[in-house]
Amino acid sequence: MARTVALALCLTPLAFAAHADRIAFIVPSQIIYPGQTISDVGLQEKMFTIKASAAASYVMSTQQLIGKVARRTLLPGRPILVNAVNEPDLIQRGVTVALVYNTGSLVITAKGVPMEAGHAGDLIKVRNIDSGIIVSGTVLADGTVQVGMQ
Incomplete structure (x- = not known):
């Protein structure tokens, strides 16, 4: 054995x-x-x-x-x-970003403060500076956040 x-x-x-x-x-x-x-x-x-x-x-x-x-x-x-x-973060937490709502014929932009960091394609939460409302949006490759119709 x-x-x-x-x-x-x-x-x-x-x-x-x-x-x-x-x-x-x-x-x-x-x-x-x-x-x-x-x-x-x-x-x-x-x-x-x-x-x-x-x-x-x-x-x-x-x-x-x-x-x-x-x-x-x-x-x-x-x-x-x-x-x-x-990949490095494209969006940093607390650094102002542009929020974009786009329905084709209507484009609305605003400024927001991300609640978390994110890479392109990530779904993150962002506080609208003007209204104080927290919205969710997708980080785009150009560093903006697409909100609304996703």
């Missing part, structure tokens, strides 16, 4: 290696903290042995990282999960 277990333990790394590949991932060379914008400085390529099917979960090029914001602490020499980074 002990011989069988020992043999199985010896063969396990070989079985794993048969189904794994050496793949290059991008890793930080210094700690990157949550909320920090990532630049190309301090990034390097490092080889890892991993199953090819799992490789898509990790960042493999600098283009996937530059300009993004870390969602969690990224440690030096460790591969970065794709979901550990995010």
